[in-house]
Amino acid sequence: MFQHALAAAKPIRVGIIGGGVAGSTIAMHLSARDDVEVTLFEQGQSLVNGPPICHLHAGGNLYREIDDQQCLTLLQESIDTLKLFPHCANVRPTVIVVPQRDAGDVAALLPRLQLLQQHYQQLVAADPSNQVLGEPCDYFRCYSEAQLQQLALKPLPAAPTQHDDWLIPLAKELDFDSVKWPLILVQEYGLSLFRLAASAELTLAARTNCQVKLNHKVTAVKRCGGGFRLTFGGSSQDSVYVDYLINACGHLSGSVDDELQVPAQRMVEFKAAYLASWAGQGHWPEVIFHGERGTPNGMAQLTPYADGLFQLHGMTESITLFSDGLARAHGGSAQPKLPLPLRRKLKDGWPQQLVEQRSRAAIDHLAVFLPNFANANPAGKPLYGAQQIPGQDVSLRAADVEFPAPHYARAEIVKANSALPAAKAIERQLFADCADTAAAAIALSPLQVQQRGEQIACERNYPAALARRIPA
Numbered sequence: 001m002f003q004h005a006l007a008a009a010k011p012i013r014v015g016i017i018g019g020g021v022a023g024s025t026i027a028m029h030l031s032a033r034d035d036v037e038v039t040l041f042e043q044g045q046s047l048v049n050g051p052p053i054c055h056l057h058a059g060g061n062l063y064r065e066i067d068d069q070q071c072l073t074l075l076q077e078s079i080d081t082l083k084l085f086p087h088c089a090n091v092r093p094t095v096i097v098v099p100q101r102d103a104g105d106v107a108a109l110l111p112r113l114q115l116l117q118q119h120y121q122q123l124v125a126a127d128p129s130n131q132v133l134g135e136p137c138d139y140f141r142c143y144s145e146a147q148l149q150q151l152a153l154k155p156l157p158a159a160p161t162q163h164d165d166w167l168i169p170l171a172k173e174l175d176f177d178s179v180k181w182p183l184i185l186v187q188e189y190g191l192s193l194f195r196l197a198a199s200a201e202l203t204l205a206a207r208t209n210c211q212v213k214l215n216h217k218v219t220a221v222k223r224c225g226g227g228f229r230l231t232f233g234g235s236s237q238d239s240v241y242v243d244y245l246i247n248a249c250g251h252l253s254g255s256v257d258d259e260l261q262v263p264a265q266r267m268v269e270f271k272a273a274y275l276a277s278w279a280g281q282g283h284w285p286e287v288i289f290h291g292e293r294g295t296p297n298g299m300a301q302l303t304p305y306a307d308g309l310f311q312l313h314g315m316t317e318s319i320t321l322f323s324d325g326l327a328r329a330h331g332g333s334a335q336p337k338l339p340l341p342l343r344r345k346l347k348d349g350w351p352q353q354l355v356e357q358r359s360r361a362a363i364d365h366l367a368v369f370l371p372n373f374a375n376a377n378p379a380g381k382p383l384y385g386a387q388q389i390p391g392q393d394v395s396l397r398a399a400d401v402e403f404p405a406p407h408y409a410r411a412e413i414v415k416a417n418s419a420l421p422a423a424k425a426i427e428r429q430l431f432a433d434c435a436d437t438a439a440a441a442i443a444l445s446p447l448q449v450q451q452r453g454e455q456i457a458c459e460r461n462y463p464a465a466l467a468r469r470i471p472a
Contacts, residue, residue: 254335
């Protein structure tokens with residue numbers, strides 16, 4: 001445990017570098033205590049501005065390649081995330097589809113789903129507040145071809161009130177011959193990046209023991225006595241001393257490790273998601289068409305938002321992935337280095353021709369299964385970023401925090417769900433008494449969060465619809 005060098009009556013001064021989902025969540029969690037003073041540094045203009053977030057991985061059902069333990073971890077983390085960010089979920093199911101062209105078998109997915117359902121039931125039995133994903137008995141449901149044929153004949157509901165209602169738009173548009181049966185509906189919800197950013201900002205603004213320094217880049221990190229001195233600023237330099245340092249720099253975490261001479265193995269992957277407009281199609285579930293990652297038949301992901309807006313992933317090198325998009329740390333440095341063209345995209349944005357090209361490729365990738373989706377149109381700049389992956393396993397999805405040096409924590413999350421477990425692990429390092437402080441963020445109203453989320457989306461030149469709740 002951290003041994004505070006100052007008098008017990010003085011708060012521990014914690015510095016957090018990076019205001020992404022990890023850094024912001026850790027700041028929220030720690031600043032709920034009155035024996036901590038938190039300073040959060042973010043070089044951008046607002047919080048939670050990193051790789052695209054759109055999905056609550058409540059069971060890891062998008063990833064056939066990960067083990068059962070990671071899936072159980074993601075389920076628990078998702079439940080905790082919804083408790084901390086109660087206004088950030090788009091409460092609609094996800095439909096898992098195995099295409100005919102894919103070597104996978106739908107039946108092979110069922111044992112894991114049954115395991116997850118049983119675990120969710122146990123979590124709810126132990127604590128009823130864990131029931132944030134609907135009734136455990138409804139965690140997943142299979143739909144046969146005959147059931148979908150019947151649903152295709154029904155009118156689009158004005159608002160979905162039951163599981164079947166969510167399947168009606170899909171049933172009307174799906175090329176039945178392109179998929180294997182049954183389809184699986186599972187309670188993995190949407191997660192709004194912009195409402196999450198708004199929740200973090202509004203919560204931290206109300207905390208007198210947390211300073212959020214936006215537009216502040218930390219330019220030097222040095223050990224100083226038992227703690228650290230952080231130098232920051234632009235034209236004028238300033239510095240602050242902290243007792244405990246948290247590296248939440250995301251894909252740039254290695255740069256802090258290098259300054260502190262802390263070795264680490266990690267990868268960084270550049271990824272992008274695309275926006276398309278397809279109006280008048282009813283209330284959609286999220287739809288996942290499984291596929292082999294990195295091949296032309298990679299997974300296709302259709303994520304619905306308000307106002308006929310959809311976010312698209314295609315796990316091919318012409319859509320979400322990039323042929324040179326995975327970089328590994330080497331040469332004695334802990335910081336992987338992406339190729340210059342990708343670093344330019346991170347800094348300066350995308351040329352419009354490439355936006356059109358990759359957005360169209362994403363639309364075509366979904367239209368293989370939803371033929372009318374070929375009529376969708378690109379609807380704005382991509383959501384993109386560089387995602388860190390600790391270690392050497394590119395399939396890793398459940399990861400949170402390491403403690404590689406005294407008084408130093410490195411948050412290494414791959415999915416947004418893992419931010420709160422990282423925060424709790426750091427709190428356990430710092431204090432003997434670790435009460436559950438998750439409820440401290442719930443005093444916000446849904447409207448307040450949505451309105452600020454829409455403002456953040458517009459500030460970043462994205463459609464406000466990305467921040468609106470669905471169903472409305």
